[in-house]
Amino acid sequence: LHTNSLDTGFATGLLLRIDRSQSRRVRAQLEGALREEMQRGRLGPGAKLPPTRTLAHELQIARSVVVEAYSQLVAEGYLEAVQGAGTRVRAAASTAASDPCPLTGPSLNAVFTTGLPDPAYFPRKEWLRAYRSVLEDCGPEALGLPDPQGRIELRTALSDHLARVRGIKSSSAQLLICNGISQIITIVGRALRTRGATRVGIEDPCFATHRRLITSCGLQPVPIPVDGDGVMVARIREHRVDAMLVAPAHSYPSGAVLSPARRRELVAWATEHDALIIEDDYDAEFRFDRTPLEALQGLAPANVVYAGSASKVLNPCLRIGWVSAPKWFVQDLIGAKFVEDVANETLGQLALARFIEKGALARHIRRVRPRYRARRDRLLEELTTQASELRPQGAAAGLHLFVPLPEGIREADAIATARADGLRVEGAARHWADPKAGSPAVLVGYGMLNESSVERDVRSLVAAIRGRGRAGFDSPPLNGCSAA
Numbered sequence: 250l251h252t253n254s255l256d257t258g259f260a261t262g263l264l265l266r267i268d269r270s271q272s273r274r275v276r277a278q279l280e281g282a283l284r285e286e287m288q289r290g291r292l293g294p295g296a297k298l299p300p301t302r303t304l305a306h307e308l309q310i311a312r313s314v315v316v317e318a319y320s321q322l323v324a325e326g327y328l329e330a331v332q333g334a335g336t337r338v339r340a341a342a343s344t345a346a347s348d349p350c351p352l353t354g355p356s357l358n359a360v361f362t363t364g365l366p367d368p369a370y371f372p373r374k375e376w377l378r379a380y381r382s383v384l385e386d387c388g389p390e391a392l393g394l395p396d397p398q399g400r401i402e403l404r405t406a407l408s409d410h411l412a413r414v415r416g417i418k419s420s421s422a423q424l425l426i427c428n429g430i431s432q433i434i435t436i437v438g439r440a441l442r443t444r445g446a447t448r449v450g451i452e453d454p455c456f457a458t459h460r461r462l463i464t465s466c467g468l469q470p471v472p473i474p475v476d477g478d479g480v481m482v483a484r485i486r487e488h489r490v491d492a493m494l495v496a497p498a499h500s501y502p503s504g505a506v507l508s509p510a511r512r513r514e515l516v517a518w519a520t521e522h523d524a525l526i527i528e529d530d531y532d533a534e535f536r537f538d539r540t541p542l543e544a545l546q547g548l549a550p551a552n553v554v555y556a557g558s559a560s561k562v563l564n565p566c567l568r569i570g571w572v573s574a575p576k577w578f579v580q581d582l583i584g585a586k587f588v589e590d591v592a593n594e595t596l597g598q599l600a601l602a603r604f605i606e607k608g609a610l611a612r613h614i615r616r617v618r619p620r621y622r623a624r625r626d627r628l629l630e631e632l633t634t635q636a637s638e639l640r641p642q643g644a645a646a647g648l649h650l651f652v653p654l655p656e657g658i659r660e661a662d663a664i665a666t667a668r669a670d671g672l673r674v675e676g677a678a679r680h681w682a683d684p685k686a687g688s689p690a691v692l693v694g695y696g697m698l699n700e701s702s703v704e705r706d707v708r709s710l711v712a713a714i715r716g717r718g719r720a721g722f723d724s725p726p727l728n729g730c731s732a733a
């Protein structure tokens with residue numbers, strides 16, 4: 250139904266499809282339809298929404314349903330209710346447009362959120378102990394302008410730790426502390442650009458943020474396809490790229506592990522072409538099924554920039570990442586980091602150094618890895634018993650599964666239905682270089698899985714994938730957030 254508000258000064262020509270025969274779901278349909286209008290930019294920042302009475306009249310639905318839908322979208326941050334001026338699209342809501350189905354919404358159940366460790370597992374006591382002790386001990390020199398390369402205490406602790414657990418060959422002088430892998434990609438990209446690089450290979454699919462970061466450095470990202478053995482290294486040779494960004498231990502989002510043959514092939518390509526491999530080792534601490542694969546860096550230290558992060562193993566709120574660079578590139582990165590934000594703050598670095606030195610990081614990993622493995626097993630068990638048609642992938646490591654959708658199921662429909670049913674689930678589309686060309690899949694995180702409700706939560710997810718909305722409630726998929 251096209252709303253007909255041309256003469257009222259409100260957003261006009263809204264295409265809101267509401268199926269009134271599904272009376273229990275009208276509100277969810279209306280929310281979905283309005284969200285879609287905002288995500289597609291047809292309702293831009295500041296646009297005024299029709300008064301609830303007008304919209305209810307036009308759509309022939311109860312006014313209370315419109316009031317509830319508006320309130321939910323206000324709670325999600327899409328809309329704002331301005332005293333005396335009605336309801337408008339919030340200025341910041343336009344940023345949601347880059348994700349056709351953003352993960353906002355405090356009311357969504359977060360059990361399947363991807364990429365986040367369980368905040369309940371954050372080792373608060375041990376972190377506090379480490380933080381308190383460094384604050385008590387550190388000399389006046391620590392309370393000044395920080396070193397752009399990062400604290401030597403942390404670089405020393407990390408170089409031992411990384412040599413032991415990831416086979417990294419580098420000294421503390423080659424390590425640099427950054428604000429997470431995201432910043433590492435930015436500073437490596439800027440430093441490469443300064444050296445004249447123009448094109449960087451990226452996995453396809455890859456973490457969408459990384460593609461944006463590469464572009465923001467003035468570099469052209471060149472997508473290289475990923476299959477079950479990881480990135481298809483032979484295809485890199487078809488392009489003239491100066492560097493290749495890759496997550497060999499657990500490609501994101503597909504979860505593919507780079508096969509031994511391809512690891513060798515990738516290193517051979519980099520050495521032959523004097524190119525750089527940017528190794529994203531974001532979740533290597535959580536490898537479940539095999540003995541940990543060493544990082545690529547150990548195979549070719551002169552050609553690999555290795556990036557690790559505290560974001561999965563501890564928590565992304567810390568904003569601490571580490572990069573080990575070949576000797577020839579270290580000063581470039583220190584310069585780029587300084588230009589970016591001067592340096593990481595000191596006390597968190599000292600606390601992490603102490604945390605590692607005291608064995609607390611190793612203890613933490615020993616404690617949480619079996620718990621995440623148990624969550625992964627539980628999720629796999631439920632998914633495969635409740636929906637034998639699903640073939641989850643990427644289970645060897647990390648905190649999420651990649652679940653390709655069976656033929657004929659549209660990703661955006663499954664995601665919209667899951668979210669309308671209150672589940673925070675993400676699709677794979679935005680991680681492909683061309684979202685329309687990628688095969689449909691959902692990403693199901695288990696970092697925050699709730700063991701006591703997993704059966705019910707998976708039932709809702711499976712129902713959404715099958716296009717039936719809330720488990721047991723037989724209705725067609727929503728129109729609200731369907732694929733373009």
Ligand SMILES: Cc1ncc(COP(=O)(O)O)c(C=O)c1O
Pocket residue numbers: 364428429430431432456496501529531557558559560565569570
């Ligand atoms: C593939 C991948 N790499 C790296 C990161 C970590 O980023 P950061 O260290 O900036 O938090 C993430 C986080 O979600 C990720 O998914």
